[in-house]
Amino acid sequence: MLAAFGVGHAVLYCVGSAQAAQVHTYRIGGGLSQSNVITVLQDRRGFMWFGTWDGLNRYDGYKMSVYRNDPNDSSSLSDNHILQLLEDSAGNIWVATADGGLNRFDRERDRFVHYRSNNRDPGSISDNSITSLCQWRRRLPVGGNAVRRPQQNELTYG
Structure with a gap:
């Protein structure tokens, strides 16, 4: 599957070896949460993930699901402004x-686990604005606007 983006919409090209290409265009009114797509990820299950300024969108090949912050739900997305997406070697979406x-x-639960900066917790990430992600072994180094505790700028998981 290939993805292309224009102003105000995402276009998904589904390419098969023996089939004609199918083109799906998604706009705000058609399921995309916002017109500014900042980051894109195709995961190992084939889902397309789109991070926007107004939430996270997951396309399963048939429909778009939108994840947003809900202040009354602690398991919802922590912020609607998505900057980066990453799938690690264990299949986790960050x-x-x-x-x-x-x-x-x-x-499994269709929810989010949060990792936030906390000055009282030396094991927390150093900043709540995360501008870069990468995976190194079983660690997830994160980059942000302010690095107060460089030794805590990675999570060890698994």
Whole structure:
């Protein structure tokens, strides 16, 4: 599956070896949460993930699901401004946000686990604005706007 983006919409090209290409265009009114797509990820299950300024969108090949912050639901996305997406070697989807820290998507429960900066917790990430993600072995180094505790700028998981 290939993805292309234009102003105000996402276009998904589903390419098969013996089939004609199918083109799906998604706009705000058709399921996409917002017109500014900042980051894109195709996971190992084939889902397409789109991070926007107004939430996270998952396309399963048939429909778009939108995940947003709900202040009354502690398991919802921590912030609607998505900056980075990453799938680690264990298949976890990580979501970096502009002001809500880091989120790990729990596929089994369809919810998010949050990792936020906390000055009283030396094991927490150093900043809630996460601008970069990468995986190194079983660690997830994160980059942000302010690095107060460089030794805590990675999570060890698994």
